[in-house]
Amino acid sequence: MSDFIRQIPKVELHMHVEGSIVPSRLLQLAEKNKVSLPYQTIEEVEQAYQFDNLAEFVDLFIKTTEVVQSAEDFHVITQDYLKLCQAENIIHTEVFCDIRTYVDRGHPPEMVLEGINAAFDEQPDGGISGGIIPCFIRHLGPEIAEQDWQILKKHQDKYLAIGLAAVEQGYPASLFKKVFKEIHQAGIKTVAHAGEEGGPEYIWSAIKDAHVSRIDHGVTCLDDDDLVEYLIKHNIPLTVCPQSNVKLNVCGHMSKHPLQDLLKRGLNVTIHSDDPAHFGAFLTDNLLLIQEHCGVTDQQIYDMTVNAVHASFATEHRKDAMMAQLNQYKLQYINE
Template sequence: MTDLSQFIGGLPKAELHLHIEGSLEPELMFALAQRNHVAIPYASVEEVRAAYDFSNLQDFLDIYYAGADVLRKRQDFHDLAMAYFTRAAADGVVHAEIMFDPQTHTDRGIAFEEVIEGLLSGMRLAETELGLTSSLILSFLRHLSEEAAFETLRAAGPWLDRITAVGLDSSEVGHPPEKFARVFAAARAQGLKITAHAGEEGPPAYVHEALDLLGVDRIDHGNRALEDPALIERLVAEGMTLTVCPLSNHKLCVVDDMADHPLDRMLALGLKVTVNSDDPAYFGGYVADNYRAVAKARGLSRNDLVTLARNSFTGSFLPPEAVAAHLERLDAYAGG
């Protein structure tokens, strides 16, 4: 595995499923709490890490939202972004499409402008200093109302030229994609790409809704599509990208053991799957850790890994010329 591990580390790749708030490491949480004079219910970094012992999506979300409370100012969001980009660049990531949850912050009284301008400044610095390009996905919180999502889309108006896509995340069960069909139609009408979490804890029917009612350009997670043969055929035929997150799936008990992860089956079926880290501070690994974990557990070959990296570029929202340049770099690395 050592040679394969090194190969993974240098493999040029894009990350398409990353919640920037989910990259808040305990050390940075403590630093920001001190800087912003925010009380947190943990006495040490170790206590925070111990609290990360959750076994389902809702328990994770509870601590995720509590941790986000230390994010108050533009500089905090800049620092959060740069901490992620530094780790991602070390993992061979050359392009990242990062999701952010403005409602997590605006509901606490933080101005939309503070959130997005902090992230944008971090993105600019990452491109200058690390050579890592990025784009923003504005994610709606699905446990909130349709009207709250519309309000967030309106608030994003002055920055729409710097937002690439809209997404849908948070508690999946009981909040089907159908709930937000009109919001996504409005977003598409304004030129934004569409993605949505579907088929993680929710049923295959949610994947169908994301395709038919939201008109998604890609699916986040999508694991439970494997329960529906006709849906598998459709996803393959349409070349729909699935942004799979192996360590997240294990941590949230979507799979009981990494040895049971279906990633290689998904590849064999012809699904256009990618590997991503989701919320790496909480799930125990950044993108290269996810590649290594699933490669070891499922015996992936170098060709499989190159296919996953290739899918990450062709499944991105980058323009064709940028995709072609990344694929050329990938081919040179794989053939070297």
Template sequence: MKTLITGIPKAELHLHIEGTLEPAMMLSIGKRNGLALPFPDVETAQKAYDFEDLQSFLDIYYKGASVLLHEQDFYDLTMAYLKKAVSQNVRHTEIFFDPQTHTSRGVAFETVLDGITNALRDGEKTFGISTKLIMCILRHLSEKEGLETLERSLDYRDRIAGIGLDSSETGNPPEKFAELYERARGAGFLTVAHAGEEGHADYIWQALKTLHVRRIDHGVHCMEDDTLVEELVRQQIPLTVCPLSNIKLHVFASMRDHNLKTMLRRGLLVTVNSDDPAYFGGYVNENYLAVQKALRLEPGEIVTLAKNSFRASFLPEEQKKLRLLEMERWISKHNPT
């Protein structure tokens, strides 16, 4: 089973690039930039990664991101993730970034974007990994502030494929950003949104009906509403589930309690992703391994999850077919069990 999980070609669709800032890199970049370090050493940083809920995680997340100031910082961060992803046989990745986290500190929007997209370009050239970049709006801020960020992004539609919604879910429902998403769709952006992680099933309905998103990030609370599940299955709306994140943030008490297997067997288009791997204890393969062990997923279910990752991606249909064909060839060659 480990051979299957670690070797099978896969995509990752729910990955916050700021959430890949490993403690050692955080301290190294902070020192390079002459900053007062957010933590004195790696061990202290790792001990701080003990979260009670989403907000307690976000407090540490923003503290870590404060060391990112220059284009080179964002380049190094992104390239480190791509190297890790390629080592885990990720063939395609769709990466979130949070410009408001940085522009609020005086870092130029272009500094963030140039660092990330230059690394994505070099990563594709060097490793053959395909990528798309999704700009997330911080939902704990006002829609007005989000609209200002959206306006900043319009000149870069050749580099930014989509718009997402992240940060504190509770008290910040999707409908808060109805106008922003209408403008984003009008500008030609693909749309996704975090919903149903901390928020209840109604937040997922809002993301679908009000924001008209193409994909739901997390979405595990959809199981509260049978009608919603039926609609998600009918439309084959992808759900980008992040198992280790869900445990670390106490969405579920333990991995054995996770509903991913039930979701999969109900016919939902479920994918497995790492979210913020530097903080949650594992990249995409570690998420597959943890959920397989706890829920006793069968080889066929692992294959379905990997296939779903390409089906749920924003790759053109022809490229999806090529990636799925590559997967079938790998399975035929290795016959993993």
């Protein structure tokens, strides 16, 4: 293991909290909440985490969310993830979760927000910072997104931004233009998954129709030179998830990942884990994989981490503190 990668302070901006549920916790919650799953052992769960495309993955993802049925459950899975963050030296993380999945099952939306935030609130001063970014499920359409917004607008102090996630193809951000306009009028920032399953037109739509602060994924921007120039000119961050791109067949193997092309073009790239338990790679694993297979240098790892600090929704004071940690780490590593 690269000591540099293992020890560097890290920032995670693209991680779905249910996607961090390891098989043992999944089975434990299923037993606790009397949920019947089509697998009974850790090995069977791991086998289920093999899929051929995003649509198949989303179906599995929704199925596994059935085991989460209370604020306490969200508290537990977020605690689990934050413990992993501590072990991986992740100092700031912004986690995705939708509320619609749970509201449709009869749960109050506060269950999601309160459960996740409770785990963050337990962090000591100087501990892991961050919070939740609730996401609209795009393949449910704009009417459902509007319903979710009517819920979320009552809890604006409970989250960092609002996102757009799930099945990309056929559901550009343009379908949600009206609701995103309302969100921006309320002073709330937005992000959107675009440019993993879909082409550059989905990224353009996220920019023009959702007015996003970040593009989640964005790797297909390379197919449109005008888009690349726009992203560079406006310094729009891309939250790239390499292992997700491999697992969902965006690229056949990590050695074929377009990461170095993104970096050579001068794009604002950051690295994240997406659904780490499902994809078999948490943030440190993603960094190790791109170093091994994409020839990414320690300096590039450092630069992308700096990008992540600035792309985060942390306060300016917190960003300054994170940059101080990074600068101190780099000086210490060089001196060693």
